[in-house]
Amino acid sequence: MRVAGKIAVVTGAYRGIGRACAEALAGEGAQVIALDLMAEAPDYAESSIIYRQLDVGSETDWQLLAEEVSARFGRVDILVCAAGIAPTKSGAHDVTMADWEHILRVNQTGVMLGMRMATGMMLGKGPLSIVNISSIWGQVGGTGQIAYHASKGAVINMTRNVAITYARQGIRANAVLPGLIDTEMVRIQKPEMNAATLALTPMGRIGLPEEIAAGVLFLASDEASFVTGAVLSIDGGFTAQ
Ligand SMILES: NC(=O)c1ccc[n+]([C@@H]2O[C@H](COP(=O)([O-])OP(=O)(O)OC[C@H]3O[C@@H](n4cnc5c(N)ncnc54)[C@H](O)[C@@H]3O)[C@@H](O)[C@H]2O)c1
Numbered sequence: 001m002r003v004a005g006k007i008a009v010v011t012g013a014y015r016g017i018g019r020a021c022a023e024a025l026a027g028e029g030a031q032v033i034a035l036d037l038m039a040e041a042p043d044y045a046e047s048s049i050i051y052r053q054l055d056v057g058s059e060t061d062w063q064l065l066a067e068e069v070s071a072r073f074g075r076v077d078i079l080v081c082a083a084g085i086a087p088t089k090s091g092a093h094d095v096t097m098a099d100w101e102h103i104l105r106v107n108q109t110g111v112m113l114g115m116r117m118a119t120g121m122m123l124g125k126g127p128l129s130i131v132n133i134s135s136i137w138g139q140v141g142g143t144g145q146i147a148y149h150a151s152k153g154a155v156i157n158m159t160r161n162v163a164i165t166y167a168r169q170g171i172r173a174n175a176v177l178p179g180l181i182d183t184e185m186v187r188i189q190k191p192e193m194n195a196a197t198l199a200l201t202p203m204g205r206i207g208l209p210e211e212i213a214a215g216v217l218f219l220a221s222d223e224a225s226f227v228t229g230a231v232l233s234i235d236g237g238f239t240a241q
Helices: 018-025 059-072 098-121 146-165 191-198 209-220
Strands: 007-011 031-036 050-053 076-082 130-134 169-177 232-234
Touching: 007 018, 007 059, 007 098, 018 031, 018 076, 018 130, 018 209, 031 059, 059 098, 076 098, 076 209, 098 130, 098 146, 098 169, 130 146, 130 209, 146 169, 169 209, 209 232
Parallel strands: 007 031, 007 076, 031 050, 076 130, 130 169, 169 232
Antiparallel strands: none
């Protein structure tokens, strides 16, 4: 058991990458508190997972969660921020303020609020391991989707900021950059968009949520005790080019 007895909070855990992370952590012995916008819990492979509805962009929701986690467990050892959205493909010339603000609220502010909750609870108590899910589009350029790309770049540097700020206080923070992964987010995109990313992927295939969860599990665990501020690409070689 690689994370036995640890208290792990995972956002975006109803489906896709977040769900795979929640199940991987629970499978290795963590008590997972899974969070998502969806009202009902999915049928998890691990029955120990506790599910709560939470909007990552809501300060109130995080406050309520902090109160519950504090009262019930008194600490959080692992935070995985996987909630994310990509509802528009708009570029700089046509992005609406509504889309811009919505995407940044979930993808950027949502990660900040999660880290604020976890660092606030654990500062001076440590250890805490934070793993934020960014994207290849947070590191390299691509076409359109200006708000999504902006938010994912911010996630990388917010992660580095937290890693450096709290490096001597037992708090680690790392980012994972998935390439094209087989989830609902990708399935509802235009096929030609996914084909273009696939064509640029050296391994020539789409990745699986479990392949992201494997990296997250390592970074979350004590196996990564000297790893902080790192950016781990899990992308079939995409960002090596
Ligand atoms: N799938 C990919 O190819 C890919 C590539 C790079 C990065 N990512 C990132 O990985 C993360 C997970 O994406 P996925 O592919 O599993 O997508 P997904 O759409 O399958 O899952 C995202 C989950 O986040 C939840 N969510 C959305 N808004 C929320 C909110 N305000 N509060 C709480 N939960 C919310 C959704 O309900 C959903 O369960 C995202 O941050 C995404 O940007 C995905």
